[in-house]
Amino acid sequence: MSSTPEVLFVCVHNAGRSQMAAALLAHHAPGAVAVRSAGSTPASEVNPAVVEVMSELGIDVSQQFPTKLTTGAVEASDVVITMGCGDACPVSPGKRYLDWDLDDPAGKPAEQIRPIRDEIDRRVRDLLAELVGQPS
Template sequence: MTRPSVLFVCVHNAGRSQMAVGFLAHLAGDRIEARSAGSAPAETVNPAAVEVMAEIGIDISDQSPKILTPDTVETSDVVITMGCGDACPVFPGVSYRDWALDDPAGKGVDAVRPIRDEIKARVEALIAELVPATA
C-alpha cells in the first residue's frame, strides 16, 4: 500500500498549514506524506508559529511558504483547507476537508498556542483515520 498524501492549504502558507505539516511529519513519520501550500504565499513562515512549535520540540524554521498549484492538489489524497478562500482547485477523487481555525497572522505567541494545540488534536485524529493502528 502506498502512503497517503495530505496537503494542508491556507492563504499565506506561513502559519496554520506549516504547523500542521510539522505535526504530521513529527507524529506520523514516513507513514503519511505531508505537504503544504498557500493561495497567496507569504515571504516567510510566521515567527510566532515557529516559536510555539519550537516550544514543544518541533522545528519548522527551515520551511518556506509555497504557491498552491493544481498539480499539488491533484496528486494529494486528502486536501485540508484552513481558509484559502475560493482559490482551492477541486478535483474528483480527492478528499477535501475544511478546518476552521483562527489565522495566527499578526498574533503573538500567547494567541498562537491555542491554535497550535487545536491543530495537533486534529492532526492526531487524521493520523488515526488514515493509518489505523494494526492489531
C-alpha cells in the same frame, strides 16, 4: 489511496496554520504519511511566532518556507485540508476535502497562537488515526 497516504494542507499565506499542521503530521507519522503544505498567496516567510510555538514542542519549522499552491499538488494528494483559503483552493475530482475552520495566527503573539497550534495538533492526531489506524 496509495499505500502511503498523501495529505496537503492549504491556507492563504502558508505561513501559519498549514505550516503547523504539516509539521505536526510529519512529526507524529514519520514516513507513514506524505505531507505537503501550500498557500494560494504565499507569504515571504513562516510567521516567526509560529516558529516559536512549534519549537516549544521540539519541532523546528524555521527552515520551512511558504510554497505556492499548484493544481499538481492537489492532484497528487489523497486528502486536501483547507484552512480559510475559500475559493482560491482548486478542487480536483476524487479527492477528499476537509475544511478546518481555525483562527489565522497572522499578527497574533505566541500566547494567542498556542491554542490554535494545540487544536491543529488534536485534529492532526485524529486524521492520522483515521489514515493509518485502519487495516489496509
